[in-house]
Amino acid sequence: MGEPESSEDAGMRLGEGLDTCKLIEFLPQPTILLDCEGNIVRVNEPMVRLFGQSISEIEGDHWLRLFEHKENLPLTSSWKCLQQTGQPLQLEVSITRPDLSKRVINLRIDTFCTDSERTQYLGCAQDVTITHQLSEAAAENERRLAIMLEVMSEGVVLQDSTGRIMLSNPAAEKILGLTNEQMCGRTSIDPRWRSIREDGSDYPGQEHPAMRSLATGHMLRGEVMGVHKPTGELTWISINSVPLFDGKSTAPYAVVASFSDITELKNGRDETQSRLDSLHLIQIELEMHQRELEEKNVQLRSMADTDVLTGLKNRRCLFERLRAEIALVERNGNPFSLVLFDIDFFKSINDTYGHMAGDDVLKKVAHALQSCARISDFVARYGGEEFAVILPQTDSGQALQAAERMLSEVRRTYCEGKQVTASAGVACCSGSVMSIDALIEAADKALYRAKDLGRNQAVMAD
Secondary structure, rough: OOOOOOOHHHHHHHHHHOOOHHHHHOOOOEEEOOOOOOEEEEHHHHHHHOOOHHHHHHOOEHHHHOOOHHHHOOHHHHHHHHHHHHOOOEEEEEEEEEOOOOEEEEEEEEEOOOOOOEEEEEEEEOHHHHHHHHHHHHHHHHHHHHHHHHHHHOOOEEOOOOOOEEEOOOHHHHHHHOHHHHOOOOOOOOOOOOEEOOOEEOOOOHHHHHHHHHHHHHOOEEEEEEEEEOOEEEEEEEEEEEEEEEOEEEEEEEEEEEEOOOOHHHHOOHHHHHHHHHHHHHHHHHHHHHHHHHHHHHHHHOOOEEEOOOEOOOOOHHHHHHHHHHHHHHHHOEEEEEEEEOOHHHHHHHHHHHHHHHHHHHHHHHHHHHHOOOOEEEEEEOOOOEEEEEEEEOOOOHHHHHHHHHHHHHHEEEOOOEEEEEEEEEEEOOOOOOHHHHHHHHHHHHHHHHHHHOOEEEEEEE
16 A cells, blocks of 8 residues: 655645636635635635625625634735745734624635646635623633632532632631631531531541532431530531532532631520521522522523433524534435424413413323324424424425324323324425525414324425
């Protein structure tokens, strides 16, 4: 066998053996072809969509005009460097599209020569706007969290899965009489804490609320402990611990322990009422923090791929799959179909038997639809009592038959002895490519016709 070809040799033959202008039209990544002066010779469809302009508006213009944005000043000097040295240009740049929306792009431009030794440049772009936005949002959340921890009257420490302290806030340093540097790396079982219970007996480190939350995955509230400061002074604290989970893991990856100094409350009964008021405020703060955590969890669940109740893919995944299927239709013309299902008289099930029974019906219907689906089919919970099934490479007639099979399986579902039925609307996306909204609207209209015709049946869209 001969020596392997280098990427440079492959790149040279790209220019020699193929029509580069034609080739880039088939590249999935936004791509432009430039002449030696930087004028745009050819642009593919993904690049046109990225910039929100027509081919005629882009081709023939100098490529730098596409990036006329105050944040893109390094481009001109980088372009000159590329022309002089041949070193690839790679920068993160911003653009403003004609509709005034802004995008952030990773741009790379490479040099290659044609068979006539004429220098040309090939530019590829990657839209990283969402990554940028998520990064900025994460940074802002971290900043807000840091401010919140800074001003809190409660002590807060973050401990990893082994119980080692990773960080603490100023209130924690004040309450425990230790700096953040002195606490970092310590665990709750470190004997230097010299912790005691309310009756004066030793408080084993393994029973510290943070360690118990790590072991059990449960949140603990209001645990009272006496801790000796380095000066020997005894401080009484009330501790809450909240385990943190990563994704679907059942084991916490860290725990947040928050605590307040209740020394005066415990030792000074004459200030009991004022301290109770203070604890009430702390409780309010904890509940606010808990609500924030719950809101964050809701956001994370909504961003996840799976519907928690049914185990099916969720609405966000459904739209991503529809975009992919429509793109396939655009490329190869193979049809696909969308079926929307709606459980008949579902509100009556909830009202009569309760929401737990309604949830059970949703799970059973989800299982029925999934059991009839092919490996290539995509079953999702569209929302409420509605489900959606994408049938790849399936025309309208085949889709109607598939929908009838699924409805037949749904009829085998019962709630409190009563048969459960559903109605279905079928829409097909074939040669004339439809938008996602138009496809869903067509299936939805067919679904409502099925209900108007008496439910428990499937109807094909016009």
